[in-house]
Amino acid sequence: MIINYIPILLVIAAAAGFAGLVVYSSTLFGPQSPNKEKLSTYESGMKPVGTTKERVSVKYYLVAMFFIIFDLEVVFVYPWAVQFKKLYNQYGISVFISMLIFLVVLELGYLYVYKKGGFKWD
Amino acid sequence: MENLKTLVDSLYLLKPEIAISCVLVLVIIMDLIMDKNKTFLPYVALTGFIITAFLVVEQYFFKTSITQNLQKLLVIDAVGAFFKLIVILASCLIVYFSLISKEVKEAFDRHGEYYALICGMVIGMFFMISSADLIMIYLSLELVSLSSYVLAGFTKNSLRNSEASLKYFVFGAMSSGIMLFGISIIFGLTGTTNLLAVKSVMAAGGNSLTFLFASILIFAGIGYKISAAPFHFWTPDVYEGAPITITAYLSIASKAAGFALLIRFITLGYVQQIDASGAWQLVAGSIDWKKFFTVISILTMTLGNFAALWQDNIKRMLAYSSIAHAGYLLLGVVVLTNQGLSAVILYFIVYAIMNLGAFLVVMLIANKIGSEEIDDYKGLGYATPFLGVCMAIFLISLTGLPPTAGFIGKLYLFTALIEAKMIPLAVIAIINSVVSLYYYIRVLKHMFLTRPQNEDLVINTSFAEYVIVLVLAVPVILFGIYFTPIVNLAKNSVALFLQ
Amino acid sequence: MTTIPIEYYLVLSAFMFITGVIGVLIRRNAIIVFMCIELMLNSANLSLVTFSSYMGNSIGQVFVFFVMTVAAAEAAIGLAIIIALFRNKMTLNIDEVNIMKW
DSSP states (O other), X not given: OGGGGHHHHHHHHHHHHHHHHHHHHHHHHSOOOXXXXXXXXXXXXXXXXXXXXXXXXXXXXXXXXXXXXXXXTHHHHHHHHHXXXXXXXXXXXXXXXXXXXXXXXXXXXXXXHHHTTTTXXX | OHHHHHHHHGGGGGHHHHHHHHHHHHHHHHHHHOSSOOTTHHHHHHHHHHHHHHHHHHHHTOOOOGGGSGGGTBOOOHHHHHHHHHHHHHHHHHHHHHHHOHHHHHTGGGHHHHHHHHHHHHHHHHHHHHBOBHHHHHHHHHHHHHHHHHHHTOSTTSHHHHHHHHHHHHHHHHHHHHHHHHHHHHHHHHSOOBHHHHHHHHHTTOOOHHHHHHHHHHHHHHHHHTTOGGGOTHHHHHHXXXXXXXXXXXXXXXXXXHHHHHHHHHHHHHEEEEXXXXXXXXXXXXXXXXXXXXXXXXXXXXXXXXXXXXXXXXXXXXXXXXXXXXXXXXXXXXXXBHHHHHHHHHHHHHHHHHHHHHHHHHHHHHHHHOOOBGGGGTTXXXXXXXXXXXXXXXXXXXXXXXXSHHHHHHHHHHHHHHHTTOHHHHHHHHHHHHHHHHHHHHXXXXXXXXXXXXXXXXXXXXXHHHHHXXXXXXXXXXXXXXXXXXXXXXXXXXXXXXX | OOOOOHHHHHHHHHHHHHHHHHHHXXXXXXXXXXXXXXXHHHHHHHHHHHHHHHHTOSHHHHHHHHHHHHHHHHHHXXXXXXXXXXXXXXXXXXXXXXXXOO
């Protein structure tokens, strides 16, 4: 029973070992010239320490908005993709075309956003 | 797998919806391709709406049964086609209004989305009118709501606009959330979302307090769309803040769709059969809609009429008046008979014309004097006699006095009530009409009986404006005197009502 | 293995729903109000999925797909409205959005 999980344990060990080795070797062989910027904690370009009540730029919401919309439409493609073979055998190309129409309409919305400058940051 | 086949075969029932979807896509593509010249966009939308109107008229005569219709998701019948006709005609007029509205013209660069969103609303309302399944009801309601949230805040640089939009959104999202929770309970109780199946489960003895509770939760969503009393709070703010064209549109089209949905919801989900005299027999043990609607309609019209008394902004006053009219329209549903239904239909024809007319005059005056306050209407009857007289016609009709169409509409509603032996309710409704006289006449008093603030103010009316005002004002008088055609239309629609 | 009784899910769902309703009514920040609305929709989703899985009926699951999309669209439009409001008023406090009242 528990013996079945040993390969997984091995994979974890190998991954951890490799990661550790790479990190260690870079400190061992790489040139060292530390400065203040380099030594600070990396936080995707933001300041790591500061007030938590800071306001996020309202433009960020715009990006969030587009992400939500285009991200969630995929929900309808999944069930279609799972059943596609079965449906295709029965109804032929029309199954494909109907999804294509959906995607084209979706892309039209994307194009609209792009053309209206929705993706520009300022 | 037979399902998909029948689904494809019954696509022809969806011709109007498909047409309007194509218009939507076309408007967006045109907007993208033509960067500079967008003056023709309204005409594209208008042409599409007129074509759709013809397809809807064709649908009026379809003879189909529910079982054939798209997996029982939708019902296509004459009553539905009638409401669709109201919606599409209102849309045509609104596009025309938008052409002459200063507010809309100023947001010139975003015309593409304006007309596209109107198309979106039309699609949603069409599905709302014909849906027979709780999933369809929820989705179509949301489609209408989402488009109208954006439209309410269309001229986004004014604070009033974005405030209207936010309030509309919060109330709308909350009531649709409540409705969805009700739907989930009904699904849990019956294992289906189809209204007919729900009814048969219920008739087999599946009734309970939970069921009643869930039905009322679902009514929250519908009540919000028709702005019935406990769910009306958004109406005045949104009507005041939104552009006038959209206010007019919300007060006609989305209310028509809401009422169609309400009637569909009751008849499919709760009415066991319609007997020979036209009375609707409710499923045994189901919620007593008669009492429920009586309370709601009394509350709605009283609240609407009394709150309207204190308004200084004419759009806000018309908003409260539209709440009151929703109350009158609910009277036709209260009696739960075919006569009541035909009275609702008749009232809707009249209400659409007179309310659109009133908003049109308000819009034309606001175009010129830049104000919607009733105090600024002083002496306008002399500055523009034509608009003044037309406003008088519309307001008298909204009160329900002869010889206007509003009188005929109210007469039939009250007759239906009296036939159903609900005399106290009729008396309350008549008292309400008397109250409404005060605030409608107050506007006219300002227009005709007070001295103008600015003696040399002259408001010119262009030819296009003349035509559209007359198109709405003439029927109000005409149907007030010669009302046989609309009465027959209402009766015919109900005669073809699908069971 | 014992299954979790259906009541647990329903109680959780009702609790989420009530939290959402109360949140919409009493919170002041527009973003938090929107989050509470999402909570309401998701509570309905939870009960739909629960019923669906207990009855072996797929309608509820399909419905949840649609509700999720609608919720996303609603959130997007809500954010858009917030941006428009913020540009005009420079606040997200709902109590300060009050130029229209009777």
